[in-house]
Amino acid sequence: MRHAVLPKTLHVDEPTPHVDWSSGAVALLTEPVAWKANGHPRRAAVSSFGVSGTNAHVIIEEPEEAPGGEPGPGVAPTAVPWLVSARSEPALRAQAARLADFVSAGAAEITDIGYTLVTNRGALSHRAAVVGADLDSLVRSLGELAAGEPGPGVVVGPALGSASGKVAFVFPGQGSQWAGMAAGLLADSPVFAASIDECAAALAPFVDWDLRAALADPAMLDRVDVVQPALFAVMVSLAAVWRHHGVHPDAVVGHSQGEIAAAYVAGALSLEDAARVVALRSKALVALAGAGAMLSVAAPVDDVRSWLDGHDEVAIAAVNGPSSVVVAGATAAVEAFQETLTVRTKRIAVDYASHSPQVEAIAAELATLLAAVRPRQAEVAWYSTVESRWIDGTGADADYWYRNLRNTVWFAPATEALLGEGFRAFVEASAHPVLTTGIQESVDASGATALVTGTLRRDEGGADRLLTSLGAAHVHGIPVDWATVFAPGNPAGSTCPRTPSSAPATGSNPGRRPR
Template sequence: RFPGGVSSPSDLWALLAGGVDAISAFPTQRGWDVVGDGFARVGGFVEDVAGFDAGFFGISPREALAMDPQQRLLLETAWEALERSGIDPNLLKGSRTGVFVGGTDSSYDTVGEASAELDGYRLTGGSSSVLSGRIAYVLGLEGPAVTVDTACSSSLVALHLAVQALRSGECSMALAGGVTVMATPEVFAQFAAQDGLARDGRCKAFAASADGTGWGEGVGLLVVERLSDAQCNGHQVLAVVRGSAVNQDGASNGLSAPNGPSQQRVIRQALASAGVAAAEVDVVEAHGTGTRLGDPIEAQALLATYGQDRPEDRPLWLGSLKSNIGHTQAAAGVAGVIKMVLAMQQGVLPRTLHVDEPSPEVDWSVGAVELLTEQRSWPVVDRPWRAGVSSFGVSGTNAHVILEQAPEVEPAVRVEVVPSVVPWVLSARSELALREQARRLAAYVEADSGLDPVDVGAGLVSTRASFEHRAVVLGTGRDELIAGLAGLASGELGAGVVTGEVGQSVAGEQGVVFVFPGQGSQWVGMARGLLVSSPVFAERMGECARALAPFVEWDLLEVLGDEEALGRVDVVQPVLWAVMVSLAQVWRSFGVVPAAVVGHSQGEIAAACVAGGLSLDDAARISAVRSRMIAGSLAGRGGMVSVGLPRAEVELLIVRWEGRLSVAAVNGPSSVVVSGDPEALAELVVAGEAENFRARKIEVDYASHSAHVEEIEAELVEALADIAPVEGTVAFYSTVTGELTDTRDLDAEYWYRNLRETVRLADTTRALAAAGHGTFVEVSPHPVLTPSLEETLFESHPSAVVTGTLRRGENELEQLLAAAARLHTRGVPVDWSAVVGRGSVVDLPTYAFQRERYWPRPRAAAGDVRGAGLVSLSHPLLGAAVELAGGEGVVFTSRLSLASHDWLADYLVNGVVVVPGTAFVELLVRAGDEVGCGVLEDLALERPLVLSERGAVQVQVVVGAPAESGRRAVSVYSRPEETAAEAGWTRHASGALASESTMPSGAELTVWPPAGAEPVPVDDLYDGLADAGYGYGPA
């Protein structure tokens, strides 16, 4: 954050490349209208230093108000610096990451009225040690946390200490930089008193016209890592700190006076640390404050070091960022480093502003040093580009850093399969922030047509933290993804957008449950899309095909599109088994690993296999052999019907058919499947129509889970006698028993019971919920059990998460990713890198902080009690009261300005801020309360009270002595503060105060709307008032 609206490195480069002068008038929102004259009221100011997203960092509003804004800015920039470095800040918790911050006292604790409710936070809120400590605390960093105060060299010294700590192994990574916020104008007044402030507030570094420094403020942080670690971790290296040095002037020619020999020594020490000659450095970002004393001394030191023994065609180029943004004090050094890093990236040396001609106080002929009075390309050399950066503190501490161009990196070669559907994963602390995040990302992608959507997706999942409010935008291309973002930003969600909030569900409490249905989820062509788009799925399907091969005469992959083959039970059941097992493997590759599994009828074979209780070969044997027996002995002799009634009612209902029907499955509270003879089932369907209950035929021609199955018991048990179930690694909940079951018991007899006995899905689902499971994934080509699961779970777990995997006839990868998105947005961990891979580095938008204003009310907000008299009033518009000697009159004093009462700017008349009539009413009623006459009987508004953008007005409310009736005359006066000695008082309002109202009884409004009132439309009310010249703001 730097002056000129700079809030990112790209903003700073735009300012530099455009030669922007960011010096501006004093801010109007800090209460600075109380300062005197004697210097230009301009400087370099950061926009909205009072704004802060306290909730994002888990800080209460009261603590945020007590916190030095420097701490607040550092928290935001620390987060952004890590995001821009491709690092999820949450992943650093507990790491040996250090924090080295240069900073000085901002005098924030002297701003505003004292408030007892902030007392518990003032110590940490104003302590300079907490500048670094707050970052470490909030992010959970456990390396060194050091705040450095060497005045103007603080941030460069902080960088030097960070580099040393990295080299010594004290930390694995570091945040280094500095911050300055001018909470009061004191530094301007103090430096002006020493004749050190430029008349126009601008730094004219090394110029003949230099007449003093110009103050600025800002914050900058660098992420610093050992080069080898950065390369190993895949972090983009922007530049290398080749060397650095720090020294002190010692007993020189004055405590605050710069010392040339000391500056030469620190430069030579830095060059020695870097192991390079002075002639191998191309440019120096100078301290360059524009003072008549300091600049010549610094220039001579540079001429004596860098200016010697250089090729004639390669002078040292010299510049200063302070000419653009002012002297940002403790942040000046890091600002210079960022400028030089950006210049290396762009290959351009920006010009220094305000140089009419080089200072005549310097003999420029003694060395090869030239000022960057014009922007120019970085000189072409046969080595890496290098730059020096200098910072010199008023206390005598000097620092110099040698930066080097980042080493070239071979372009990353993508080895992953590029997905045909790309997920863009976003999250935020609030819904508003999530929408703003979407808007920012959409604008970013639209502005760069060359961005690869997969690279964007990879960056979002690998470099950004996950928060409670989540969204996943799915698309097959750039335009589709941007459209999804636009819908998310506007709140009009499209089909490819999934949103959710973590914390509204029991998702992930005891892990995910995989649910495998029986027959019914199949469709012609299922799984063929995933065979192409998912290598994991294709590999597992190949393994299943090999496991099935000894037991079937058809090819697994060929029959996926064969409608006739899929109509056979001995084909469709093994095929579904293979597809479900393979889908489970894809879920695992996404990081969604089941904590428990449950299967419905033949789905239990897949569940047991995924749980590790059955080998792939044994599971294939069970599915193929059993389905073949069903086809040979049971097919064509039975059927099934789904009934929408509770089990107890169904059991009473089927008594009519005297054993020809059985309860085959209980899927939910009012979802039961009946199996048995075809004729009896047909009669059941007719009964449903007549008696108004749902009875729908299921497209099968056999009666599983009925007495029909008993015919194949002996044959089935014998055929499966050789299977060898083992102890699984995942909890297996049996729908035969309705409870947790040891997979070692899944022998041949169990698989007969699985086909014969009632499927107790509802009971088993309740058991899973009772065990703490709240997330269920139906692993199948189409969801068939999801409604029943929801019905059962929502009895006691209304926030449970239930999702399918694929949908009949839909794009399979898109459906799979949408299901993953539903899990992710409800808090289930999903490894999205399995979809988008690592990708190339892209500089994504940083977090969209939702800032609120935290700035104390100025101490002089309503009146100066010391100057006004005796009695202080706790009122936003009145500050003091004075009883007049020799009578019973009272004068109330006030002081109004847009700096102290910024909300008054929300009432404009023809573009001019006017104190509203209601404010006069409040002034007079409050004054009346003080003298026992709290009723305002008469009021005449005589002249408008206008507030200018700058300056203040003194206000007096004069209450006269009481008349015989007890009434008191009252008037409101004002005069400009700046010309108070010469200006007279202007009366704006007058009236009468009384102790009791003389209005007739019943005149008050007791019913709304009052009788006879006519409603009028208000949708365009404010627009109409604005057209008429009345401007109303939020206040």
């Protein structure tokens, strides 16, 4: 359509003799034909008749021309990344200063500058990324970088002397939600919006509410049967955005309900089965509302275990880090246990006790509701926080998702295992970081150097926060396909058509320890 040419039909030497081609106005294109304007919108039908019986037929129509017959100016960018690098820290600051002086000296198109920086400059060992929506904010951030005092729009990475290591995508349970989460990406990122709509369609048979409406409604997000499916949709859609921009997981790990998202991203569950698990299981949890409580305790798990002696109605629900434990149980019992503690504690905003004996009350119901789930071999390595080992995904049936809700979440041991196997980047795909503190504690305890980053933040759900997170990955040595950022319709909002490069998936042996 762009070149005004009708291509010839593939794999045809001559028209079939079984059709009378002399009658009617239909001709088989055996050679390319110029597609001339005729005063009406030009339309064409494209068909594919597969041997397998899978057929496709699509009708395309030429768009209206912009005034003057030239391409329109496009959409003003909501945010643009500028990348700077050098061979030393002083040189990095000097490079930032020179760039700030250059762009301040005359008119500059911030998107074109950003595109030039990612395509025509090498990425050296000392890196920084600045993100802004206009020239003034970008120049201001460059000035902060040049002064060695980076502000919120600047990400600076460590000196890169070796490979960045393997990448793990991390999916949390509840706690990352906020009304309006990811609304910016819904408007700015076609990849994110399309994934949200796919999730909405998958959830539709199991829920009676609208996903997009729920993301913006604080009252709806207070319901466990809404917030868990909504968070699932946001997490897997953010994972799709990371992948679109060239950052692929070598492994996935999930915390509590986050394992449903991890299983889907790994390929162990279809989208339909993942939607079934998260929607029907969260509905079943409504029966437990009002009877339980969960409490975060800032202490090692061995200490918490000893303090629980005599508190039989309270169980260790999750171990998130070396000094980060969650307990759960009957409300009065949790409150009584909290009163005995002298360490820092925090009540979690739920009124039921996941990962405690209270869940046993809905065991039979879950077995029936989830009986139709058909797990399959994972395509990306999956470390189970239920079983504390690598699993291949084929056992993620109804019983697994009951145990995922009933048993302790061994998240810290999972982080430690991944660190021991060379993972040096942990990307939390969520609307607000929930697990990064516990992960960083485990990283520090191991003596390793690793990137621990979220994706979005509370009240920061648009392109600027996403690009800052991508910048954090870049400056830590993780390859990012920046061409996708500058392609039309992506968060940088480029005004020029540019072809995104193809970034291969990093892939791991399905369900096995990644090499």
